[in-house]
Amino acid sequence: xxTTSKQYKAIGEDIWKGRTEKTNAELFALTYGALVVQLIQxxxxxxxxxxxxxxxxxxIGIRLIEDFLARSSLGRCADFxxxxxxxxxxxxxxxxxxxxxxxHTAPPSRPNSTHxxxxxxxxxxxxxxxxxxLAEFVELPEEALDGxxxxxxxxxxxxxxxxxxVQMQVQAEFLSDVLRGxxxxxxxxxxxxxxxxxxxxxxx
Amino acid sequence: MRPNIYDRNLNRTRTAEISASAFAFLFSEMVQYxxxxxxxxxxxxxxxxxxxxxxxxxxxxxxxxxxxRVGVRVLELMVWRAESSSKTxxxxxxxxxxxxxxxxxxWRAVFGRPADAIEKNMIIDxxxxxxxxxxxxxxxxxxxxxxxxxxxxxxxxxxxxxxARVTAHNTPTQQYPSRTTILIKLEQSVLEREQVLK
Numbered sequence: 013x014x015t016t017s018k019q020y021k022a023i024g025e026d027i028w029k030g031r032t033e034k035t036n037a038e039l040f041a042l043t044y045g046a047l048v049v050q051l052i053q054x055x056x057x058x059x060x061x062x063x064x065x066x067x068x069x070x071x072i073g074i075r076l077i078e079d080f081l082a083r084s085s086l087g088r089c090a091d092f093x094x095x096x097x098x099x100x101x102x103x104x105x106x107x108x109x110x111x112x113x114x115x116h117t118a119p120p121s122r123p124n125s126t127h128x129x130x131x132x133x134x135x136x137x138x139x140x141x142x143x144x145x146l147a148e149f150v151e152l153p154e155e156a157l158d159g160x161x162x163x164x165x166x167x168x169x170x171x172x173x174x175x176x177x178v179q180m181q182v183q184a185e186f187l188s189d190v191l192r193g194x195x196x197x198x199x200x201x202x203x204x205x206x207x208x209x210x211x212x213x214x215x216x
Numbered sequence: 217m218r219p220n221i222y223d224r225n226l227n228r229t230r231t232a233e234i235s236a237s238a239f240a241f242l243f244s245e246m247v248q249y250x251x252x253x254x255x256x257x258x259x260x261x262x263x264x265x266x267x268x269x270x271x272x273x274x275x276x277x278x279x280x281x282x283x284x285r286v287g288v289r290v291l292e293l294m295v296w297r298a299e300s301s302s303k304t305x306x307x308x309x310x311x312x313x314x315x316x317x318x319x320x321x322x323w324r325a326v327f328g329r330p331a332d333a334i335e336k337n338m339i340i341d342x343x344x345x346x347x348x349x350x351x352x353x354x355x356x357x358x359x360x361x362x363x364x365x366x367x368x369x370x371x372x373x374x375x376x377x378x379x380a381r382v383t384a385h386n387t388p389t390q391q392y393p394s395r396t397t398i399l400i401k402l403e404q405s406v407l408e409r410e411q412v413l414k
Contacts, residue, residue: 028235035345037232038293039286039326040239046285047246050278054253068249072241079237107238148229149289151221166242 020097023084024105031083032106041148048163058159065162069169077174080106088178092203095180096137099171099201104139112139112199136202138187144197152191162186164197171201179207226296236345243346247361250278276363280382283367290368291375294325307376311402311410314376315339322372326365337400339369342392360384362396369398379403 015023051061084102089095093116100114119134146164162168168184175182181204188194254274298321299305308314319339323331333340346361360366362384370382380402387397402410 033236034233035236035239036326036328037234038229039290040234040242041229042286042289043239043246043282044242045289046282047242047249049285050282064249068245071248072245076237076241079241107235109232109234145232145234148232149221 015094015097017097017101020101021105021111023086024102024111027083027102027106028109037109037145038148041145041150044146044166045150052156052161058156058161062160062162062165065165066169066172069166069171070173071169072166073170073173073175074177076107076170077177080174092135092180093137095175095203096139096201099137099175100139103174108145110141110143110145112141114139133203133205136200139199139201141197141199144190147191150191157192162189163191164189168199171199175201176207179209181205181207226293230297240348243361243364246282247279250282251275251359254278272359275359276383279361279363280367280370283364283369284371285367286364287368287371288375290322290326291372294321294372295375309377310413311378311406314373314378315400318369318372322368326368337402339398339400340387340395341365341398342395344394344396347394347396360386360396362386362398365396366398369400373400378406380406 048061048065051064052058055061055064080103083106086098086102089098096114096116100112105111115138117136117138119132119136144164146166150163152161152163156163165186168186171184172182182201183204184199184201187198187200189197191197251271254271308317315334315337319334320330323329323339323341327341327345331339332342341362344362344365346364366382366384370380373380373382380400382401383399385397385399387395389395
């Protein structure tokens, strides 16, 4: 990679310290909690709530990417591996002041594959969150656990929306969540395909 | 074995920060969700003045409710933290000191600075954090995103023993176009009690 993991970490810290207006994280956590409770009241079905949270995250992501690009001035990533590094060390750091651990997974191997390893559909990375600013004051009740609620599902939508705006179609989903009693909180992001840049009508 | 959430230090995240834009994006999406949930899809319907004013008041009410949920917890945290570090914990039983503490402590805890002004039954914010990144569509010009803040205030007052109806109003001035006034209408029982304590 042109830029190392350590360098991305430094870039993320730099942006957080110098180019980010900050606000109370507790208000953020409580507001998100109030929203999730509202969704549960509105939909009464946890699978639907998960879907709505993802959708809202998507709406946020497609706008958030601009803010991110403006503050980070980073160029295009060379491969999906680099995308993972940037999302974890620069993205999460500059918005939520956390740096999830990134674990990269090569796509399932195909015979006669001559593609560059990091750019094949099926490449994925897993983000492991040691802390989650959305879930600071949260304990899930039995029925939410039974119903399969992914409390922080908005994050998956944000990732999906933001990456779509930079021409990547991905699937982002929670694998585990400490709120559900799991060992760790993990989000897997899988590359489905690269999107063609749309050529504006009239351009020759 | 994961530590129990109830064993966590209450002061752990007291000064924790996230980016203002993360909050703005979340709040903006929350307002949009609230509006969508309330307003009809039929454009024709939306032009009916009655329907519009009804949907506005429903949206305001829902934002107020969201704020209320936050306010209940803001108060809990505030009281636990303030009183546990005080040598003489006390409880305000008069309205004006309670209003002062909202203007200063609650605003500082939630928005990072005290509110700008306070009057008999009003809290004034010249540049509300909540309005900063929201652009309200023309139809909804009387919608105040500070209904959320009004909900927080209502919850704090309820918790302190001063039930009231709290509403937010856009009161712009030349100097402060986003100026917002939070109006507190105390319940009759509180007004009577205040008289007795005079």
